[in-house]
Structure formats: C-alpha cells, structure tokens
Amino acid sequence: MxxxxxxxxxxxxxxxxxxxxxxxxxxxxxxxxxxxxxxxxxxxxxxxxxxxxxxxxxxxxxxxxxxxxxxxxxxxxxxxxxxxxxxxxxxxxxxxxxxxxxxxxxxxxxxxxxxxxxxxxxxxxxxxxxxxxxxxxxxxxxxxxxxxxxxxxxxxxxxxxxxxxxxxxxxxxxxxxxxxxxxxxxxxxxxxxxxxxGTQVSTALALRGLFATEKLFVSAVVAGSLTVEALKGSYAPFDPRIQAVRGQPGQIDVAALYRELLHDSEINKSHIDCKRVQDPYSLRCQPQVMGACLDHLRFAAGVFLREANAVSDNPLVFSADGDVLSGGNFHAEPVAMAADVLALVIAEVGALSERRIAQLVDPALSGLPAFLVKEGGLNSGFMIAQVTSAALASENKTLAHPASVDSLPTSANQEDHVSMATFAARRLLDMAGNSSAVVAIELLAAAQGVEFHRPLQSSPQLNDVIALIRSQVPHYEQDRYFAPDIAAARAWVEEGTFERWVPYSRLHA
Incomplete structure (x- = not known):
C-alpha cells in the first residue's frame, strides 16, 4: 500500500x-x-x-x-x-x-x-x-x-x-x-x-546501506540481550551511572535499551548473588561497543541526509545574481568517508555478535551443553553455525577497509583526486548481509541457551522474541538440516522485524 x-x-x-x-x-x-x-x-x-x-x-x-x-x-x-x-x-x-x-x-x-x-x-x-x-x-x-x-x-x-x-x-x-x-x-x-x-547514486547506495544497518543494529541489541540471559550475565554493566560518568551519548542510549529489554527477568533474579565477578567483554562492554557504533551510525546518517538534500551538480546557476559558478560539489568525499565509517559499524556489530556466539557454544564459558545440544558427540548442534559466523565476520574485516583513501586520477588528470564513494557505499549492503547472518545465528543460539534455563523465564520482552523465533524455528533437539533455520532468522533481521522492540526512532533520537 x-x-x-x-x-x-x-x-x-x-x-x-x-x-x-x-x-x-x-x-x-x-x-x-x-x-x-x-x-x-x-x-x-x-x-x-x-x-x-x-x-x-x-x-x-x-x-x-x-x-x-x-x-x-x-x-x-x-x-x-x-x-x-x-x-x-x-x-x-x-x-x-x-x-x-x-x-x-x-x-x-x-x-x-x-x-x-x-x-x-x-x-x-x-x-x-x-x-x-x-x-x-x-x-x-x-x-x-x-x-x-x-x-x-x-x-x-x-x-x-x-x-x-x-x-x-x-x-x-x-x-x-x-x-x-x-x-x-x-x-x-x-x-x-x-x-x-551529482552524487545521487553514491548517496542512494549509502542510504540503502544505512537502512540495512538500522535493521542490523536493532536486531543485534535484541540478540545481545538474549545472550546475556542465556549466559546468566550480569546486569551491572548496563547501570546508568556507569554510562553517565563517561558521557558518550550512544553508550548512554544503548545501555538504556538493554535495561528495557532485560527488565523483570526470573533468570537474572536467580543468579543475583552468584560468585562470578565479571563477564567477558563481548557481554560486559556491549554499551561501550554498540554505543560507539550508534554514535557513528548517527554521524553517517547526518552526512547522508545532508547529501540527499544537496545540490551537487556543476556548474551552479544563481539566478538572483545572474551568475553561473563552477565548483566541486560533485565530489562525493563526504559520502565516501561517512560510508567508510558505516562500514566499521557494520563490521563491529557482526564481530561482537560472533564473539558472543563463541561463548554460547563453549561449555567451559557458558555452563550450557556443548554446542547447545543434548547428546553432544552424536549431535554437533551449533558447532558449524559458529564457524559460519566466524567466516562472515572475517569477510567483513576485508570489506571494511576504507575506500576513501584510494584515488586514481581520471580525465587526463583534470579529475586528479576522486572519492571512490560509489564503491564505498555499494559494499555496505553486502557487509550488512554478512553481519545480519551472524546476528541471525546468535538469535537462534541465544534462544536455545535461554530455554536450557527453563522453567525460569526471561523478561517479558525477550520471551516475546523467543516466541517469534519458535513460531518458525523449533528448539534444536538433534541434528537437522540447519540452513533453513538460519535463513528464516536472517530474514527477520533484514526485514526489520525487531524494530518492534527497538524502534528506529530510538537510534536517531
């Protein structure tokens, strides 16, 4: 419609x-x-x-x-x-x-x-x-x-x-x-x-990448919250006082999202007095890492929005003065550099998610069954799903190399410095796809981990997330053809399904 x-x-x-x-x-x-x-x-x-x-x-x-x-x-x-x-x-x-x-x-x-x-x-x-x-x-x-x-x-x-x-x-x-x-x-x-x-192609590609990153980001916040529950992580790192004394706005805002998603969890109440002092960084530092990603996502969004509204052809006609001025608004360096920043965001969101998956499948770190499946050995469970996430996170490391630092002169050296913005922006969708698949695997793994704590319940919000997952993907009881499960979860990420729990408006507040 x-x-x-x-x-x-x-x-x-x-x-x-x-x-x-x-x-x-x-x-x-x-x-x-x-x-x-x-x-x-x-x-x-x-x-x-x-x-x-x-x-x-x-x-x-x-x-x-x-x-x-x-x-x-x-x-x-x-x-x-x-x-x-x-x-x-x-x-x-x-x-x-x-x-x-x-x-x-x-x-x-x-x-x-x-x-x-x-x-x-x-x-x-x-x-x-x-x-x-x-x-x-x-x-x-x-x-x-x-x-x-x-x-x-x-x-x-x-x-x-x-x-x-x-x-x-x-x-x-x-x-x-x-x-x-x-x-x-x-x-x-x-x-x-x-x-x-004009820069309309590179800008459109950059906006396409931004919209995919928004969907990825909100999904990763939900997935990270689920993993905190599955691993019985501490809520202390999300305390607003910790964020306030640092003062980074993205960190402050992201921590608030985690607190809302995790609020009123039986699982958390069951281990408040446990002897574990600190969680690994991929759990404990989510406000700092995801907060930095949010700050830079906001920066890139601002650049892309200004460019979407810009006049970027040449020469420009100023009718009020009768002047036609030749300049360089067509140079897409702002888009290129902001796209490079967004590429870092996408890569880091995926890299952090992959590290949480690695914790979930390792019984020495998780306290859960090895590879999140009963009868390990007979069943491999999430073993190779984690390998897939590692492959995708590693691929993004190469794709995240900045495009804007490269330039080849063109047009007989008249155009002797170029931005490479179109490629910088075009690769964002591929990168977001890679990280979306990683986050999809984490969603499945974390839901599996939470269910090992039954009859204890997670927060009402995360219980709803698990119900969504189980509407299409059953609990992993024994080895089965796994790719369709990952495809279903990836589709939720790429379609923006988790905006229901983390609205895009919270990203750009």
Missing part, C-alpha cells in the same frame, strides 16, 4: 527517504519550487542569447572545457554527453535503489540551481510514479565529477536510449517511456550535464 509524500526540495527527512526506498510512497513535489526552477532555466537561456561563454553551457567538458561550442550544436552536445558517458558495467542496481536515485536527482534539480527546465524534472517524476526504472549498471563511477556513468544510464532513458525495467520485465527505453506517458525528449543546454553530474 502506497501513500503520497509532499516533498519540499532541500527538506527531505530520513523517514521520507526510508519510505521512498521501501517504495511505499509516491512523491509529489511542492509546487512552490517551480518558480526557482524556471528562473534558473531562464538564466541559462539569457547566457546563450548574450553570447557569453560559460562552462557547462556552451563549452566542452573536463579537459575540453576551453572548447567553445556553437549555438547550433548545443543540443547535439547534450546528447553526445549522455551517450559517451554510458560506460557502466556489472550487475544492474535493484529497483528500490534506482527509485531512490530518481527521487534524489529530481529533488536536487528542483532546488533551482541547475538550469534545467521543469519538463526534465517532470519526466523523472513520471518515471518514478510509473515505476519505470532505468537499467543502471552498478560499476563505473569513481564518485567525482558526480556519478557520471550510472547517472548517464539513468538519463539516456529520457532521450529514448537504453533499457528500463518495469514490473520485473526489461524493455527498450522508448517502450518504458510510453508506459510513463512520455516520449523521448530533446535536452537543452546544460540539461544533460546537470543530469549526469
């Missing part, structure tokens, strides 16, 4: 972006933005009429910026620009991501600093509304001068070139345009450049 979102360019919220990505919302642009758009287009026309030479309007591009283009070739210039930049390769981006790219490009152009006509923005809007998604290869952008190649594949559809996907079927661009009630258009001066310049 979809609903309509009234979008004011430059004022998008994370909730709106999340709804757009989930394709649960149709976009309507605030009509008040049209005046600025048309003023910007008039400025471009006035420049051409006055015979002024301005980069991006009547010149070549990049190293060819000093080449003036005659007025009668300006339309050809825009077409050639799109066609020559359609050099992407690799798997196609999924529909949800392409929809978000369309929305970000549309709202950025609608800020009124790009010199394009209303009709261009309206065409992007119609594609989005009709769910006609340009086929955009996922590789080929270095995240500087904008996401040139992928945005060229998006934009070429407007002139009837390339392919689109609609309701799962790939078709020629012209057929797709017809579904959206459009015909191939002729782009005017500056319009092709405005369409392919």
């Amino acid at each position: 979809t609903h309509s979102l009234l979008i004011t360019p430059g004022q998008l919220t994370l909730d709106q972006l999340r709804a757009i990505h989930q394709r649960s919302a149709d976009i309507q642009l605030d009509p008040a933005c049209r005046a600025a758009i048309e003023a910007s287009a008039r400025t471009v026309n006035e420049i051409i009429a006055s015979q002024r030479t301005v980069y991006g309007i009547n010149t070549g591009f990049g190293l060819l910026a000093r080449t003036s283009i005659p007025d009668d070739q300006l339309v050809t210039l825009q077409r050639n620009l799109l066609l020559s930049h359609c050099t992407g390769t690799g798997p196609l981006l999924d529909d949800a991501t392409v929809g978000l790219i369309l929305a970000l490009k549309m709202t950025s152009l609608a800020r009124g600093f790009s010199g394009v006509r209303w009709e261009v923005i309206e065409a992007l809007h119609k594609l989005h509304q009709a769910r006609v998604y340009p086929c955009i290869p996922s590789q080929g952008s270095v995240g500087a001068s904008g996401d040139l190649a992928p945005l060229a594949h998006m934009s070429a559809v407007l002139i009837g070139v390339g392919e689109v996907r609609h309701e799962g079927r790939v078709m020629d661009a012209v057929e797709g345009l017809a579904i959206a009630g459009l015909e191939p258009m002729t782009l005017g001066p500056k319009e092709g450049l405005a369409l392919i310049n």
